[in-house]
Amino acid sequence: MTEERTIAVALAGQPNVGKSTVFNLLTGLSQHVGNWPGKTVERKEGVYSHNGVRVKIVDLPGTYSLTANSAEELIARDHIIRERPDVVVAVIDASAMERNLYLVAELLPLPSPVIVALNMMDVAEQNLMEIEPDVLQAALGVPVVPMIATKNQGIHELVEAIDRLARDGAEYEPKRPEIRDDHRAVLQEIKGLIASDVPKPYPVDWVSLKLLEGDAEIMRMMEERLPEDMWKRVYAILMEHEDAIVAVASGRYDWIGRMTRAALVRPRVGQVTLTEKLDRWATHPLWGLIVLAGILGLVFGLTYSVGAPLQGLLETYVVEASARFVTGALAGAPAWLVGLLVDGIIGGVGTVLTFIPILLIFFAFMGLLEDVGYMARAGYVMDRFMHLMGLHGKSFLPLFLGFGCNVPAVMGARVIESRQGRLLTIMLAPLMPCTARMMILAFMTPLFFGPAAPLVAWSLVGLSLIVLVVSGIVINRVAFGGERSAFIMELPLYHVPNWRTIAMLVWQRSLAFFKRAGTVILVVSVVLWALSALPTGEIQTSYLARMGQLLAPVGALMGLSWQMMVALFTSFIAKENAIASLGVLFGAGGEASLAEMLPTLMTSAAALSFLVVQMLFIPCVATVATVRSETDSWKWTLFNVLFLLVVSLGAGILVYQLAVVLGWG
Amino acid sequence: MNRVDSSGVEQTGVVLVVADGTMPRGSERRGKRGRRAEPQGEKGTAVSGEQQLAKLVREQGRYDIVEVGYQRFGEPSVREAVDKVIAQGAGRVIVVPTVSANSDLKEVVAALQEQHPGVQIIGTDQPLHAGKYADYIVNKIREHDRAYVAWEAELGLLRLSALKQGETGMVHDFEAGHTLVSRLSALGFTPNTRVTMIQNYGHGPVIVSVRDTRIALGRGEAGKIWVKRPENE
Numbered sequence: 028m029t030e031e032r033t034i035a036v037a038l039a040g041q042p043n044v045g046k047s048t049v050f051n052l053l054t055g056l057s058q059h060v061g062n063w064p065g066k067t068v069e070r071k072e073g074v075y076s077h078n079g080v081r082v083k084i085v086d087l088p089g090t091y092s093l094t095a096n097s098a099e100e101l102i103a104r105d106h107i108i109r110e111r112p113d114v115v116v117a118v119i120d121a122s123a124m125e126r127n128l129y130l131v132a133e134l135l136p137l138p139s140p141v142i143v144a145l146n147m148m149d150v151a152e153q154n155l156m157e158i159e160p161d162v163l164q165a166a167l168g169v170p171v172v173p174m175i176a177t178k179n180q181g182i183h184e185l186v187e188a189i190d191r192l193a194r195d196g197a198e199y200e201p202k203r204p205e206i207r208d209d210h211r212a213v214l215q216e217i218k219g220l221i222a223s224d225v226p227k228p229y230p231v232d233w234v235s236l237k238l239l240e241g242d243a244e245i246m247r248m249m250e251e252r253l254p255e256d257m258w259k260r261v262y263a264i265l266m267e268h269e270d271a272i273v274a275v276a277s278g279r280y281d282w283i284g285r286m287t288r289a290a291l292v293r294p295r296v297g298q299v300t301l302t303e304k305l306d307r308w309a310t311h312p313l314w315g316l317i318v319l320a321g322i323l324g325l326v327f328g329l330t331y332s333v334g335a336p337l338q339g340l341l342e343t344y345v346v347e348a349s350a351r352f353v354t355g356a357l358a359g360a361p362a363w364l365v366g367l368l369v370d371g372i373i374g375g376v377g378t379v380l381t382f383i384p385i386l387l388i389f390f391a392f393m394g395l396l397e398d399v400g401y402m403a404r405a406g407y408v409m410d411r412f413m414h415l416m417g418l419h420g421k422s423f424l425p426l427f428l429g430f431g432c433n434v435p436a437v438m439g440a441r442v443i444e445s446r447q448g449r450l451l452t453i454m455l456a457p458l459m460p461c462t463a464r465m466m467i468l469a470f471m472t473p474l475f476f477g478p479a480a481p482l483v484a485w486s487l488v489g490l491s492l493i494v495l496v497v498s499g500i501v502i503n504r505v506a507f508g509g510e511r512s513a514f515i516m517e518l519p520l521y522h523v524p525n526w527r528t529i530a531m532l533v534w535q536r537s538l539a540f541f542k543r544a545g546t547v548i549l550v551v552s553v554v555l556w557a558l559s560a561l562p563t564g565e566i567q568t569s570y571l572a573r574m575g576q577l578l579a580p581v582g583a584l585m586g587l588s589w590q591m592m593v594a595l596f597t598s599f600i601a602k603e604n605a606i607a608s609l610g611v612l613f614g615a616g617g618e619a620s621l622a623e624m625l626p627t628l629m630t631s632a633a634a635l636s637f638l639v640v641q642m643l644f645i646p647c648v649a650t651v652a653t654v655r656s657e658t659d660s661w662k663w664t665l666f667n668v669l670f671l672l673v674v675s676l677g678a679g680i681l682v683y684q685l686a687v688v689l690g691w692g
Numbered sequence: 693m694n695r696v697d698s699s700g701v702e703q704t705g706v707v708l709v710v711a712d713g714t715m716p717r718g719s720e721r722r723g724k725r726g727r728r729a730e731p732q733g734e735k736g737t738a739v740s741g742e743q744q745l746a747k748l749v750r751e752q753g754r755y756d757i758v759e760v761g762y763q764r765f766g767e768p769s770v771r772e773a774v775d776k777v778i779a780q781g782a783g784r785v786i787v788v789p790t791v792s793a794n795s796d797l798k799e800v801v802a803a804l805q806e807q808h809p810g811v812q813i814i815g816t817d818q819p820l821h822a823g824k825y826a827d828y829i830v831n832k833i834r835e836h837d838r839a840y841v842a843w844e845a846e847l848g849l850l851r852l853s854a855l856k857q858g859e860t861g862m863v864h865d866f867e868a869g870h871t872l873v874s875r876l877s878a879l880g881f882t883p884n885t886r887v888t889m890i891q892n893y894g895h896g897p898v899i900v901s902v903r904d905t906r907i908a909l910g911r912g913e914a915g916k917i918w919v920k921r922p923e924n925e
Contacts, residue, residue: 091878091879092878094874094875094878096871096874096875122904123903123904123905125880125903125904126879126880126903126904126905129878129880240874241870241874259816263817269824269870270873272870272873272874272877273866273873273877273882273883275877276874276877276878276882277877277882277883280880280882280885280903302906303890306890306891306899306906310891310899310908312893312896403908407897407899407908410896410897410908410910411896411897414910513871513872513875513910513912513913514897514908514909514910514912514913515875515876515879515907515908515909515910515913516907516908517879517905517906517907517908518899518906518907518908519906520906
């Protein structure tokens with residue numbers, strides 16, 4: 028019985044080169060998504076088998092280079108240096124070979140052998156380019172595999188090439204880029220000084236080059252390792268050549284020029300491409316905004332015409348039906364069991380699950396826009412406004428989704444490249460007024476404000492947004508020193524979306540959400556149900572009620588009775604629960620009778636403060652659970668919760684007292 | 693003699709080396725230079741730029757014992773300054789050449805070490821690279837020199853953010869921190885690379901084309917890249 032050999036492969040490439048398409052083709056559904064340890068960057072791995080060999084592939088984050096400037100680059104290079112995969116496949120965009128080979132120039136000095144997957148050959152052809160992969164292969168000294176991943180072409184050849192390289196590493200003879208003449212001596216000098224102190228598994232040549240480049244991580248590493256006098260000498264040399272990074276980069280591009288000159292028989296012809304034509308509108312300061320508004324309108328239109336009815340159907344035929352079924356099936360069972368299953372589990376998890384149609388639509392929308400290439404344009408157009416808050420233009424779209432539901436807003440923050448930007452976006456997403464909160468607004472404002480109801484409702488939405496902007500500015504200044512990473516963004520060519528990639532994305536995001544629903548949301552639903560049912564089985568006398576009563580003094584400052592405080596607690600499961608809880612707590616028969624009762628039970632000022640708190644309060648548990656998993660940090664999740672608690676209660680108190688002074692009390 | 697501070701670590705003193713000082717007050721020596729006017733401080737004492745520098749280094753907090761030493765004219769000399777620092781209790785002396793000083797202090801430091809075997813004497817290199825200092829000076833000056841912009845324009849130099857839509861420039865230089873330069877270089881903004889302005893409305897971000905790639909840059913970022921107009925266009 029032959030034992031299956033296992034080899035490890037890493038997939039590298041710049042953004043927008045079709046790397047995920049290649050990864051999906053190779054791994055299919057075997058892929059597993061997680062996070063790189065200790066980071067919030069997504070890590071995908073998968074397997075396939077070929078020729079009796081099991082191949083484990085890791086998808087490295089897409090990066091333009093391997094500097095120390097971003098977490099993604101550090102992750103990519105650390106993985107190759109420390110894990111030493113048997114093969115690194117560099118996916119490059121044939122229609123932008125010059126820029127793409129920069130990453131290859133950075134990969135070749137690393138210990139693992141490289142295969143160049145020359146993808147998007149069709150795009151190159153469309154641009155009237157003629158490339159000769161064999162010539163490139165001879166020039167580079169590494170296997171070059173032409174591919175059109177979107178059409179499944181070249182995959183088999185790639186698999187073969189990986190297999191061959193892993194078996195016969197001996198034939199691998201890459202031509203590595205050399206540093207520009209004027210810096211050769213300095214590089215040698217540095218190498219001489221540090222050679223004996225470079226820790227395994229780092230290659231000495233690579234470390235020397237990185238030091239010359241002024242790489243922060245490598246400089247820190249060598250500062251710790253070298254004896255003090257030696258480091259001082261090295262540091263002095265580095266300070267004298269502070270601008271060497273320019274020389275190093277130029278050197279790499281010169282090398283690239285030589286490699287491509289031979290292989291690129293007919294270079295790109297400068298013609299007005301479709302992308303340029305579309306961008307005249309999409310990136311125009313005025314028209315770009317209009318186009319964006321149009322696209323957003325389309326999405327929300329679609330969501331509410333398709334998503335909302337589906338939601339209703341799920342509500343009726345899945346949630347309510349299960350509730351009835353369980354009640355019926357457990358006719359003789361103790362009341363608490365029925366309560367646990369129906370109110371606790373089905374009530375809690377079920378409500379959240381009815382949001383699935385909306386989530387699916389949003390995930391598909393985000394996936395489509397990213398794949399087509401429009402996401403970058405949306406970011407470009409909105410950057411002017413976003414940067415006032417210390418946010419990147421790309422934060423706009425995820426935040427905007429928060430109008431529908433905060434969960435995809437938090438998940439959507441993944442498109443933002445910098446960790447700071449991502450964190451800030453995630454912290455602010457819960458302040459977006461989601462549909463659930465709007466429903467509460469829609470229910471309560473007419474009861475208290477009559478004809479002025481729409482005005483009040485819109486003002487409250489406006490308030491949320493103002494608080495969001497101010498919070499953004501404050502958190503950015505306090506937590507991140509008011510700085511924002513430089514705005515440099517590639518605008519990739521538009522291209523026909525790959526439905527498979529999008530489907531895979533929607534599937535993975537939804538699966539992640541389901542898992543969360545299955546665990547955190549389930550636990551919290553049950554706990555909250557327990558608090559509301561114990562010890563007597565009536566919510567009015569439960570622990571939850573007692574908690575509400577305990578907090579009554581705080582509530583009094585806002586004009587809220589303990590019942591309203593309890594309603595705030597229950598809104599933690601799902602915002603809409605607030606209404607239902609009020610109904611039960613006040614003994615109303617249903618929504619209609621609650622509508623009649625409420626104006627008699629609280630003043631307008633109290634209603635206003637309740638709504639203000641509701642808008643700014645901690646989001647539903649699904650969102651909090653998503654914040655936790657997207658930030659991968661309890662610290663930030665806790666900060667988010669406390670921040671919102673303080674802001675919402677503070678605002679509630681302020682508004683109430685103000686309203687009383689104005690005579691609405 | 694307190695050579696060790698409260699945490700048991702040797703007290704460190706700093707000597708800032710300057711090329712020339714002024715003649716001590718009251719000296720009637722008229723050499724080739726004659727008498728020079730000195731800036732007046734309180735009660736007629738001279739407050740030189742380097743004394744200010746020493747004061748600021750002291751105020752930074754880490755080093756309490758900071759003295760100025762002059763290489764050529766002026767008191768105290770570098771030797772005397774080192775003595776002063778040791779007298780104040782330093783067990784370790786770091787000798788730093790400031791911008792005006794002749795920075796080859798190896799021999800001086802070696803000699804001083806021989807003189808003071810019980811004390812560790814260390815010489816550093818110039819903390820400020822002369823080229824960078826010159827750049828800094830010119831940048832300061834250009835704010836006041838209206839003709840500077842004309843000179844730049846004559847050389848065909850301008851900021852990328854000033855390039856009009858459709859125009860092309862060649863990357864010339866950066867006026868940016870290391871991180872930004874590193875990111876821009878990796879994307880293809882290397883010296884003499886052609887950059888074409890695709891979209892520039894005079895405000896907000898811009899879009900340029902470099903090495904067949906469309907890249908959006910913030911206005912500030914684009915302002916940090918200097919380009920030169922190609923000669924034959």
